[in-house]
Amino acid sequence: MENALLLSLSTTNVDALQLLYLARGVPPERPFIPAIRFKLDIQSDVNCKSDFRFDRATIYALTLHFALPEYVVTRNRDKVHCTEALCILLYRLSYPRRNLDLSSKFGRAEGPISRIFSHMIVYLYDRYNTLIYFHKSLCRRSIATYASAVEARSAPMPNVFGFIDGTKIAISRTSSRRGHRENLQKQVYSGHKRVHCLTYQSVVVPDGLAIHFWGPIEGKRHDVTLLYESKLVKFFETQDDIFRGYALYGDPAYPIQQYIVSGYKGASLSALEKILNARMSSVRESVEWKFAHLKSYWAFIDYKNFGLVPPPFAEYLKA
Template identity: 25%
Template sequence: MSEQTNSDSESDVDLDVPDLDTSSDDSADEDMQTFYEQAIPMFAKDHGFDPEACTNEPVTISDFTDTQCWLNFRFKKGDLYRLKRAVAVPACMKTSQGHKFTGEEGLLVMLNRLAYPSRLSDLAGKFRRRPERLSELFRAMTDWFVERHDSFMLRESKLLEQLEEYFSDKDVVFLIYGDPAYPVSEYLITGYKGINLTADQKLLNKFMSSCREAVEWAFGKVLQYQAYLDFKKNLKILLSPVSTQYKAGVLVTNMHTCLYGCTSSRYFDCDPPTLEEYCAL
């Protein structure tokens, strides 16, 4: 019974692999072309996409309805145009392999890929690209997205310098309360550590812990709206740029908050910045 099953299984996937004639380069090329013409449709069928649908014609926001935009990209259709302008997506981009794509197409692929842990073959028909091209495109777009905003937000914000400039001579000083991992400075503090804390120190820790907890709700929103980042099989260190992908997901989530708010902003009764203000930081 076992032998019969194996035989049937092999016959289902058997390909007429050519015996290549290395004496003639032209003959070998023709044989390999024949082999790929057989192999690709079978691979495509097994992985759920139609190669003929992969025309490489770039998709645009206008190709999707309002409902499709919200379900696929987590943004309303009109806001996708706004997002494209705010992040200054270039008209044309290129993967590490030299394949060109439009910035708008790259933005849509990145948003859809982050929103769901779908197989690339499941996205092939939607974006009219083969899975391997979508993989290149996703990586190129996340690299560009994170690199641009890392430089703008981390280097250019100079938040502590601004606090020192505006409040050093004032009677009232504003402090930033951070995670214990942050280095303590004149304008950035963390909770008190140790076992011999005073009553006031314990009270401050207790009061501020509720604020920290509210801020950490944002981490939950990242995984709620960027479900790809919660699918561990996709996130393999040394096999994929996990850090870059997570940063891209956080940035996209922050932009979503700028447009639609979040639990933390409502808890603190503090409106988030506009999308344009956030992207200009």
């Protein structure tokens, strides 16, 4: 009689089975967590590069560069050695893995795995968010070298030191229900790409480094809007001693202004204008390669089932 009542109250066979287990005092079966402890020392460099994108020596060096304490402690008092915490971060970012997948790798339950990962994301973002917006000290030292490198590639503009572009990263379709997120689905939909997405902006210099990264904004927004919202030109104005006489190059969609130049646009370009566009375009491809490399090496950020909020997707990308 008791079992029949529980079955009638359940909505699915799974619910019924769980209710019967509870009624009989039998705990439900949980995922198996191997009784192991992660040790970076026993990992081969080949496996480290596959799983974490760096060899062992580089991972140890990163713990020093990131100024990680010997033991990382989360708000929930999860305690983990800094090398393991960093490996949890790298392992998850390298591919769209579930917390359960990380449990099998690191011998920890899903809850602590999730909290350690989030703690590392927030720690690195808080520590480096100013540097992520723009690497001013690097640019101060190398801006002349960057401009010379661009000119050496047969570029007809001797004052260009970097290349600016935007990219759209797909997310899952958001809810269209009314309320404080009304029309959010429409806001993040890109008619050009025909996908729900977020838009980010980056500046790449000739040595392949991304010295500026900003975003996101709604996927329907144009790269010019992204430039305006990022206040990058205003930042250059406040640092005129560094950027005076230099400029970033973007595709013809960008308006020409102080610190920003772009190619010629229109259907009736002269032969000289076409040559200029072709030469600058061949050099500008570096910024597009940077986005491709980012999505290739850290495939977690290009996971199409990402929602808008939560998780803190922008922090994942910038970390």
